[in-house]
Amino acid sequence: MSDKSEGALLGAIHHVALIVSDYDRSRAFYHELLGLPIIAETLRAERQSWKLDLALPGGGQLELFSFPAPPPRPSSPEACGLRHLAFRVGALEPVIEHLEQHGVAVEPVRVDALTGRRFTFFADPDGLPLELYETPAC
Structure with a gap:
């Protein structure tokens, strides 16, 4: 190579x-x-x-x-290892609404300072941080 x-x-x-x-x-x-x-x-x-x-x-x-x-995995404060999983979505609001209707807490929407894209976080049943990353063209 x-x-x-x-x-x-x-x-x-x-x-x-x-x-x-x-x-x-x-x-x-x-x-x-x-x-x-x-x-x-x-x-x-x-x-x-x-x-x-x-x-x-x-x-x-x-x-x-x-x-x-299985033993618990530390996730906070910023532990070494997988930080979060991010899923691309076309629009945040419909997904946030769906999650909240099913009792899933969603953090306030933020804007990525580097890309200008909107995103938010929620957690799976084990507390694993999951991100929704808005890319309107998806």
Whole structure:
């Protein structure tokens, strides 16, 4: 490999994997509330674990895993590791309204100082920060 910029080695993100504390609650949140279609759902009995593959628009996937008594992950203050997952939306208001109608707290809308785009945060059932990032052309 040369030092010349011949393109990235990596393509788009294939999947993001989350370990959840309550499989049924997280399945309902991501599939029913957020509307992500199920690709596959597998019981891995030898590991006492479920694996749920959900489709993301654009071809990526979100994988949910359950394990008996997973340890909590620190998220605040800014812990090292995954900071948040961001989902592109065409308009914030309809998504915010949908979430709030289902009892999900959404932070006030902010504007990205670097891009001028609007965004907001909410949390999944385990407190993982999720971002809605407005890109009107999506």
